[in-house]
Amino acid sequence: MSEPFDLxxxxxxxxxxxxxxxxDIAVTGGRIVRLGKDLxxxxxxxxxxxxxxxxxxxxxxxxxxEIMSGPVRMADDFHxxxxxxxxxxxxxxxxxxxxxxxxxxxxxxQAYRQRAAGxxxxxxxxxxxxxxxxxxxxxxxxxxxIAEGFTSFKIYMTYDDMKLDDGxxxxxxxxxxxxxxxxxxxxxxxxxxxxxxRRLLQAGQTAPxxxxxxxxxxVEREATHRAIxxxxxxxxxxxxxxxxxxxxxxxxxxxxALGLSVLAETCPQYxxxxxxxxxxxxxxxxxxxxxxxxxxxxxxxxxVWNGVRDGLFTVFSSDHAPFRMDGTVGKRPxxxxxxxxxxxxxxxxxxxxxxxxxxxxVLAGRITLQRFVELTSTNPAKTYGLHPRKGSIAIGxxxxxxxxxxxxxxxxxxxxxxxxDYTPYEGMQLKAxxxxxxxRGEVVWDGAFHDHSGHGQWLRCGxxxxxxxxxxHARNVIQPR
Numbered sequence: 001m002s003e004p005f006d007l008x009x010x011x012x013x014x015x016x017x018x019x020x021x022x023x024d025i026a027v028t029g030g031r032i033v034r035l036g037k038d039l040x041x042x043x044x045x046x047x048x049x050x051x052x053x054x055x056x057x058x059x060x061x062x063x064x065x066e067i068m069s070g071p072v073r074m075a076d077d078f079h080x081x082x083x084x085x086x087x088x089x090x091x092x093x094x095x096x097x098x099x100x101x102x103x104x105x106x107x108x109x110q111a112y113r114q115r116a117a118g119x120x121x122x123x124x125x126x127x128x129x130x131x132x133x134x135x136x137x138x139x140x141x142x143x144x145x146i147a148e149g150f151t152s153f154k155i156y157m158t159y160d161d162m163k164l165d166d167g168x169x170x171x172x173x174x175x176x177x178x179x180x181x182x183x184x185x186x187x188x189x190x191x192x193x194x195x196x197x198r199r200l201l202q203a204g205q206t207a208p209x210x211x212x213x214x215x216x217x218x219v220e221r222e223a224t225h226r227a228i229x230x231x232x233x234x235x236x237x238x239x240x241x242x243x244x245x246x247x248x249x250x251x252x253x254x255x256x257a258l259g260l261s262v263l264a265e266t267c268p269q270y271x272x273x274x275x276x277x278x279x280x281x282x283x284x285x286x287x288x289x290x291x292x293x294x295x296x297x298x299x300x301x302x303x304v305w306n307g308v309r310d311g312l313f314t315v316f317s318s319d320h321a322p323f324r325m326d327g328t329v330g331k332r333p334x335x336x337x338x339x340x341x342x343x344x345x346x347x348x349x350x351x352x353x354x355x356x357x358x359x360x361x362v363l364a365g366r367i368t369l370q371r372f373v374e375l376t377s378t379n380p381a382k383t384y385g386l387h388p389r390k391g392s393i394a395i396g397x398x399x400x401x402x403x404x405x406x407x408x409x410x411x412x413x414x415x416x417x418x419x420x421d422y423t424p425y426e427g428m429q430l431k432a433x434x435x436x437x438x439x440r441g442e443v444v445w446d447g448a449f450h451d452h453s454g455h456g457q458w459l460r461c462g463x464x465x466x467x468x469x470x471x472x473h474a475r476n477v478i479q480p481r
Contacts, residue, residue: 004071004165007441008042009401012053015369016393017378025053027399030123030440032209033245035395046067046436048329048403053408054373055401056122056437057354060091060240060380061184061265061317063346065115065455069161072331074345075419076300081350082456084418086444088351091122091400092381092459093389096154098129101161105130105141109150113458120456122439123175123398125182125384128153131162133172137178142172146179149460152328154241155183157223158190158292169230179345182383184239184265185221187248188215188293197341206339208286209279210295213341221247228255228262237261237464239383242319244270244293249307261317263383263466265315268349268356269295270304273424289424290343291321299328309367314466316375316384318353321346322420348420358404359430385462398440417449 002300007027014023014035026034026042064081065074079225085093097112105128105307112126130137130144130153152177155169156162164172176183184440196214200206205213214381224240228251231238243249243266255262273295289295307313323344324330331343354376361367367375381391388397411428413421437445443448 002040004041004043005039006042007044007046007399008039008329009046009048009053009403011050011405012048013050014393015052015054015373016178017370017374018371021362026395026397027441030399030442032393032395035393038169039211046403051435052369052404052406053393054402054404055377055391056402057089057376058092058380058386058390059085059090059093059318059350060315060384061267062093062095062350063322064093064320066096066098067100068104071325071329071333074322075324075330076123078116078456079121079453080417080419081122081320081322082119082124083449084416085435086437087417087449088123088235089349089354089402089437091437091439092097092124092386093122094125094351094384096129097150098213099131099137101132102334103132105137106145109145109466118454118456120454121444121452122456123390123459124456125386125459125461126150129166130172132141133164133168134408136300138171138175142175143179146181146319149422149462150347151180151461151463152182152184152188152351156186157227163190166226166230170234171238173231173234173238177234182237182464183231184241185227186242187227187240189219189223190218192222195407201212201339201341207279207282208284208290208343209282211290211340211343212275212278215292217245217247217296219242221251224248224251224308228260231262232260237263239263239265239314241265242267242270242293243307243313244305246295249303249312252312263314264307264312265306265317266308266313268319268353269319269347271301271308271360272356272428274301275299276304283355284337287324287343289347290331290340290345290421291347292382293346296393296434305366308361309371313375314378316353316357317380318349319346320348320350322348322418324421326421343420345422348418348422351416352423352425353417355430355433356425356428358432363406363431374432379466382466383464386459386463387465390459396412399438400440401438403435403436404432409433418477460465
């Protein structure tokens with residue numbers, strides 16, 4: 001007689017990026033081992049009762065416990081950040097190991113692994129942030145790190161302590177091309193932002209709402225166009241992160257029409273917030289929603305929704321960047337209200353990402369359930385070399401699963417599990433929330449959080465499998481543990 005399964009989820013209405021079907025799901029050793037009906041004995045049975053079951057979310061752009069300059073500190077580390085992720089249905093996160101100028105990229109990765117060790121409740125991989133592409137970084141460190149499973153890296157075109165000039169970007173893109181890695185670009189024109197900021201400050205316009213005026217859509221449009229041109233010159237794919245509105249979207253559509261491999265990501269803030277959330281007066285309350293690029297207007301929300309619906313966007317990420325409003329190390333550095341250019345950029349969203357899109361995308365009829373899974377789980381896993389171990393409900397895939405409860409609920413920060421003292425989505429009426437989240441077969445959320453500190457494993461990323469003309473060695477295989 002065969003051994004019982006560790007777990008069987010019965011009566012699941014399974015949704016993947018390509019199919020919807022009813023099945024039971026058997027799990028042993030943290031992996032899915034059988035799909036079907038009447039699968040046999042199990043040590044534990046969970047009845048999904050006909051509810052939708054999706055793969056666990058893959059949040060491929062979030063910031064946790066990064067080293068910051070000055071008095072500023074991120075509110076979430078790998079304990080609180082992955083706790084919030086799990087409670088919102090996300091079972092894999094990919095934050096950033098950031099190089100500091102003048103320091104080793106390899107040392108940054110090692111230090112970041114130590115910051116994560118023993119804390120994570122769900123699995124995680126790392127992107128790299130390259131801020132100082134010295135010959136040693138380009139010729140030794142970056143190729144070695146790609147071979148070790150760090151196959152994606154972010155390039156900034158703005159922020160003084162992080163931006164690269166065009167020649168440096170070309171150098172980094174050349175390494176990506178040579179080794180099959182994927183470069184992600186934060187596309188905003190730094191010189192335009194600095195020029196506009198000086199003029200606003202000289203006019204005494206310092207409130208949070210002027211952050212949006214210092215970063216109009218044209219600075220994103222120009223940088224997006226330039227990033228595409230640089231990638232075309234090197235002949236390598238790129239991904240434009242956190243695309244905010246019409247003008248950057250038009251550049252990406254133009255590039256795609258030329259046959260260029262340009263992937264795009266957007267985030268909840270560009271579907272659910274507008275520039276008015278930064279303030280319609282000079283109140284500091286708007287500091288909560290300062291992020292870059294800033295939210296645009298309602299008309300641009302519809303343009304972004306169109307891109308979510310029609311396939312322009314490959315990935316839907318949170319860009320979770322957690323800073324508290326109270327205290328001395330967050331949105332009020334040293335406890336003071338500061339001018340807009342000194343407000344730490346970023347908003348929390350790792351726990352609300354999936355419920356927002358499920359409620360206002362799927363249940364509001366804007367996107368299909370399959371498209372929801374594609375954007376939030378399968379495509380991120382493919383883009384960053386984690387599929388089909390992640391992002392799938394298939395035999396051999398990790399048992400990362402979400403059972404959805406479709407019922408009215410209200411977003412309240414008091415009910416969230418991050419370490420931030422606000423949510424920009426406070427009071428929003430949603431139509432669904434995860435009823436249960438499994439991370440490799442372990443229940444981490446079922447209406448209450450179950451602490452699994454150290455359960456989360458670091459994931460070695462393969463090469464992208466979603467890009468046109470992917471290298472022949474970028475195979476669709478289960479990644480080794």
